[in-house]
Amino acid sequence: MKPFDAITLFSALLFSPLLFGIINRIKAMFAGRNGSPLLQTYFDIFKLFRKNMIYGNSTTLVFQLAPAGILAALIVALLLIPWGPIEAPISFSGDFILLAYLLGLSRFLTVIAALDTGSSFEGMGASREVTFAALGEPTFMLGALLLAIHTGESSLSRIFGSIQLTELHPTGTTITLLVAAWMILLLTENSRIPVDDPNTHLELTMIHEVMVLDTGGPLLGIVTYASAIKIWIFSALISNLVFPHLFEKPAMQTVGVAVGIIFVAVVVGIIESIMGRIRLRNIPKLLVGATALVATGLLMTLAG
Amino acid sequence: MWLFLIGCIVIETGGLLAVLFSKYPHLAKGIAVSCIVVGSVLSAIPVISAIVGVSPEVLRAAWNLPVGEFNISLDPLSALFMLPVITLGPLTALYSTEYLKHPQGIGSHYFFYNTLIAAMMLLLTAQNAILFLIVWEIMAISSFFLVTFDDQLSSVREAGWTYLIATHIGVMALLAFFAILGQKTGDYNFNHFIESSHSLSPELATVLFGLSVVGFGSKAGIFPLHIWLPDAHPAAPSHVSALMSGVMIKMGIYGLFRSLAFIGAPPSEWGWTLVALGALASVVGIVYALSQHDLKRMLAYSSVENIGIICMGLGTGILGIAWQNSALSILGFGGAMLHVLNHSVFKGLLFLSAGTVVHETHSKEMNTLGGLLKKMPFTASLFFTGAIAASAIPPFNGFVSEFVLYFAGIKSALTHGIAPITLAAVLLTTLALVGGLAVAAFTKSAGLIFLGEPRVSLDVTPKDPGWRMKAPQLVLAVCAIALGVFSPYLLPFIEAAIQNYSPVMHGAPTPLYDVLQPSLQNIIIVFGLLLALFAVLAATVTILSGGRKSTSERRPVWDCGYARPEPSMQYTPSSYTAPIVNLFRAILRLKIVRIAPNGFFPDSGSFETIIKDRTRESFFAPLFKFAAKILLPFKILQHGHVHIYVIYVAVTLIALLFITAGN
Amino acid sequence: MIDTISVLLALTSLFLLGSSRIRISIRMVIAQGFLLGVAFLLHNSQHLNLGTWTIGISSILLKGAILPWLLTFVLHRSKAKLEVEPFIGFGASLFIGILLLGFSSYIAWNLSIASTARSIPPALFSVALFLILSGMFLIITRKKAITQTIGYLVLENGVFATGLGIGHEFPFIVEMGVMLDIFVGVFLMGIMIFRIDKAFDHTDTHLFNELLDKIDDSHDDVVDMENA
Known part of the structure; x- marks a missing residue:
């Protein structure tokens, strides 16, 4: 592992909970409140780790160990994410497939842990999670394919390394479409408004939150941290699409990625402030729409 | 080669002896199963030597049939498909000794069981069309009798008939296929077919291709010829389902691949046909799998999905040949072959574990099961292993073969041109969607059967079975991990198997190994890191909770304030998949029967969803x-x-x- | 720039396929009108004269303002529900939309390879084809007369977009003729919808069947049973 790899990895591990802080701050600003501190997620995680464990009556070892697996899968997935000019610690041809499936592993474990409680609410959340995730999967893959065709490369590091944001068409249009589609994916996968409301208090409408309804103490701490890493992964992907390519010097590009990640969090905050949740039955439409965006980009790349 | 033949004969003799001793069921069982084990071990030696590249021996003998000739040979392709036969064969046989309890029909059951295994072994080595058709028919008939083991049930008899008809529609197409080939080339030996394959006119070749897709496809269960699968698998005893789904349907894939070499250089349309069929089959298969509430029927539909994936691989390989892109063709065929092996392992495992559940609870109905993990932890953990592998989730073997197909898609896209990019888009979209839906299907079956609480209280107390049922599952689970981790070392052998038999692969410059090796090695590093990190984190969590054992407690889960939560209130498998089923109503035929409670004091009501194969x-x-x-x-x-x-x-x-x- | 506009046109059409609100559908038609007008002016930026300016501006006005206004007017008068009622669900419509777009790109690709004079940018041409096809799709699969009218407009926009590319060789006589046809069509539709509204209280053409014969319950898969 090269020194830069270590730096990017550790900054991801260290700063990912900050994104929730930023999102909440933006939402507070829109609502005219002061809002919770930027570091609130860290406080929450520390608080949770000091608490006792309470397990549901019917839970087994699956419930207890799943959070560890979720976190492991996501941390390993972080190793595949490049940081602008700095290549990912592990980079190979077709690495985005492994990335998608590592996220799949974390989802599998989340769902399994939810089902282990035997609670009907958690079953409901799990059911929704797998439905929407299955529809989101093609969006990610087609997007990666679009990038691969566009740049002629097949690993994330090299794909992001060879994007040239110089012309409006086809690169500009394609990237814009892709950013829009992956933004929808980010909102879905991380259970944000308009797909899911992370702050809702009605079990019947929740997706992700309801799956961890009975998770508490250190386990909830791990799950919270894991979801911070997950949103970091998606933000980093979107940021890598645009921000490093606005600058010339590698050093500036590196900073650009960080700015981009924060920017994505700000955008998520704004979206959460100005939009409401859409009806559950309309979410598949949104996801098919995201795939349609990518497909349009793909076809226009071919035709143009 | 003689050793191999002796192996076959030993297995078949075991079957015959089982009939002779059918008065003494235990003895019959013992003889038949030990003959399968001995026979498999004997034939394993030539099989392995064929795989590692010892030049194939040919055994020919004159035969008193008009056109036939006893001509068998064990080349790398045969040997590759033989691997599942000689592993799953003895393992399922061992499993069956504990699984089958009733003494009635044991003798004849093992006769057909041994015959099926021996027939598949001969089928894979047959080098003559007549011999091939004869053993093909023996395979079909013996598996029919295996499916109808519980023939006192009318549903089982009906499933048997469906299977018999479907398989014979296939045989009809195969008869035509080989008859036309024999007529045109004047000889019925396979090597003769290959030599004169270029002399076929393109139109005739296309007709032959169509016949082979129908003929072999009906055995493999390629959509829409899959209809016998979801009936036959739940009807058959579980070890038979495992053998049929893990091994026998692959004979169709073997035939399809082998017969490609007989009909000359394929045009791209053939490839597109297989890709389109495969894509359709995998989506339809997994959507049906999702919607089932019979555990074994669900697994059967998942086989339809996996056969679809294999078909997409074959189609990609053919397209690679048509476009003279040897890397693409070797990736497509290689992915398909790897998936054949992987699917045998995890589907065999899943059927055996599902069989254990059925054996212990006497129920295949997922809506009534639940919470079995506490009663049978061993079976549960193995079913989970199979489920993760079948959802193509790392770090198990299912992921690796799907990765090879994804990789084929990316390689295809990077060559530019509208057709290769279309192929890539189809491959990636389908695999991604199917992967996502597979997660839904397998979290449903694994999660809702083994986790939570039993939805209906059972009359029996399920428990983990004895070692004869456990050991085969354990071996398969180990294989599922090993095939994932050691896949790079398998590639050269798979490549050898492909290279010899696809018509245009001569002198392919890009070996599969070189193309894939860097990626696969990185993937294995990631697997290692994943497991290590998981171990560390899991240990931490355990210590955290163990260290405060006194303070960690158990409470009821959140019930929204309802005072009397009951296990029957848990989410059922049907409700779990309802959102997806609703999305795919165009594909499924969903029938809802509901009796609404009415009146001022409503007493009872019911709601039932019935999903029929469209x-x-x-x-x-x-x-x-x-x-x-x-x-x-x-x-x-x-x-x-x-x-x-x-x-x-x-x-x-x-x-x-x-x-x-x-x- | 034209390529980017083509992408936006394709997106508006996809949005139309996926949207369940008639108002949003009308807005998409407005957007298409503007985009097409701008695309026309850009495409003819080499020979901008009074004629091209007139056509450009008038098509923006007509497609982007007058026709949508007419539609909104009809929508208000007919008191129909503001939701699109499809025969085929929105998700499936979107999916079919992607397939249609793929098909049109394929055709455009083949034609642009075949023709030596590449006067039409392939992206624009494929989108033009897509607009025509998706317009037809909307007409076929939507129940209400007003949504069908929107389909006609999209189809007409497609014809206009095709005309853009071959504009130098074929002046706008063809195009204006089509335009007029459609205009009359919309006008008549408007009156018809109004009349239909008076007569039957709704504008659901699907239910014309009621005049003919008793239609079957479309949910024949759902069996309701009396409680025994």
Whole structure:
């Protein structure tokens, strides 16, 4: 592992909970409140780790160990994410497939842990999670394919390394479409408004939150941290699409990625402030729409 | 080669002895199963030497059939497909010794079981069309009798008939296929077919390709010829399902791949046909799998999905040949072959674990099961292993073969041109969607059966079975991990198997190994890191909770304040998949029967969703009804009078004599 | 720039396929009108004269303002529900939309390879084809007369977009003729919808069947049973 790899990895591990802080701050600003501190997620995680464990009556070892697996899968997935000019610690041809499936592993474990409680609410959340995730999967893959065709490369590091944001068409249009589609994916996968409301208090409408309804103490701490890493992964992907390519010097590009990640969090905050949740039955439409965006980009790349 | 033949004979002898000793079921069982084990071990030696590249021996013997010849040979391709036979064969046999409890029909059951295994072994080595067809038919018949083991149940008999009809439609196509080939080339040996394959006209070759897809596809369960699978697998005893789904349906894939070499250089349309069929099959298969609430039927539909994925791989390989892109073709075929091996392992495992559940609870109905993990932790953990592998989630073997196909898609896209990019888009979208839906299907089956609480209280107390049922599952689970981790080392052998048999692969410059090796090695590093990190984190969590054992407690889960939560209130498998089923209503035939509670004091109500196979209901059923309408008048010929039957024979004989004399 | 506009046109059409609100559908038609007008002016930026300016501006006005206004007017008068009622669900419509777009790109690709004079940018041409096809799709699969009218407009936009590319060789006589046809069509539709509204209280053409014969319950898969 090269020194830069270590730096990017550790900054991801260290700063990912900050994104929730930023999102909440933006939402507070829109609502005219002061809002919770930027570091609130860290406080929450520390608080949770000091608490006792309470397990549901019917839970087994699956419930207890799943959070560890979720976190492991996501941390390993972080190793595949490049940081602008700095290549990912592990980079190979077709690495985005492994990335998608590592996220799949974390989802599998989340769902399994939810089902282990035997609670009907958690079953409901799990059911929704797998439905929407299955529809989101093609969006990610087609997007990666679009990038691969566009740049002629097949690993994330090299794909992001060879994007040239110089012309409006086809690169500009394609990237814009892709950013829009992956933004929808980010909102879905991380259970944000308009797909899911992370702050809702009605079990019947929740997706992700309801799956961890009975998770508490250190386990909830791990799950919270894991979801911070997950949103970091998606933000980093979107940021890598645009921000490093606005600058010339590698050093500036590196900073650009960080700015981009924060920017994505700000955008998520704004979206959460100005939009409401859409009806559950309309979410598949949104996801098919995201795939349609990518497909349009793909076809226009071919035709143009 | 002799060793291999001796192995076959030992297995078959075991079957015969089982019939002889059917008065003593335990003895019959013991003899049959130990013969399978001995036979498999004997034939493992030549199989492995064929895989590692010892030049294939050919065994030919004159035969008193008009055109046939006893001609068998064990080349790398045969050996590759032989691996599942000689592993799953003995493992399922061992499993069956504990699984089958009733002494009735044991002798004949093992006779057909051993015959099926021996027939598959001969089938894979047959180098002559007539021999091939004969063992193909033996395989079909013996598996029919295995499916109808519980023939006192009408549902089982019906499933058996569906299977028999479906398989014979296939045999019909195969007969035509080999008859035309033999007619055109004048000989029925496979190597002769290959030599004269270039002399076929393109139109005839396309007809032959169509026949082989129908013929082999009906055995493999390629959509829409899959209709026998979801009926036959739940009807058959579980070890039979494991053998049929893990091994026998792959014989169709073997035939399809082998026969490609007989019909000359493939045009791209063939490839597109297989890709389109495969994509359709995998999506339809997994959506049906999702919607089932019979555990074994769900696994059967998942086989339809996996066969679809394999088909997409074969189609990609053919397209690679048509586009003269050897890297693409070797990735496509390689992915398909790897998936054949992987699917045998995890589907075998899943059927055996599901069989254990059925064996212990006497129920295949997922809606009534639940919470079995606490009763049978061993079975549960192995079912989970199979489920993760079947959802193609790392770090198990299912992921690796799907990765190879994804990789083929990316490689195809990078060559530019609208057709390769279309292929890539189809491959990636389908695999991604199917992967996502597979997660839904397998979290449903694994999660809702083993986790939570039992939805209905059972009359029996399920428990983990004895070692004879456990050991085979354990071996398969280990294989599922090993095939994932050691896949890079398997590639050269798979490549050897492909290289010899696909028609245009001669002198392919890009070995599979070189293309894939860097990626696969990185993937294995990631697997290692994943497991290590998981171990560390899991240990931490355990210590955290163990260290405060005194303070960690158990409470009821959140019930929204309802005072009397009951296990029957848990989310059921049907409700779990309802959102997806609703999304895919265009594909599924969903029927809802509901009795709403009414009145001021409503007493009872019910709600039932029935999902029927649309292909069966809307395509095959009308077709067969139509056929019956046309053919029914001919029933007049069948009346039970022997002397009139003899008249038929005599008339035919005389007519034939006249015709021959006339010539 | 034209390529980017083509992408936006394709997106508006996809949005139309997926949207369940008639108002949003009308807005998409407005957007298409503007985009097409701008695309026309850009495409003819070499020979901008009074004629091209007139056509450009008038098509923006007509497609982007007058026709949508007419539609909104009809929508208000007919008191129909503001939701699109499809025969085929929105998700499935979107999916079919992607397939249609793929098909049109394929055709455009083949034609642009075949023709030596590449006067039409392939992206624009494929989108033009897509607009025509998706317009037809909307007409076929939507129940209400007003949504069908929107379909006609999209189809007409497609014809206009095709005309853009071959504009130098074929002046706008063809195009204006089509335009007029459609205009009359919309006008008549408007009156018809109004009349239909008076007569039957709704504008659901699907239910014309009621005049003909008793239609079957479309949910024949759902069996409701009396409680025994």
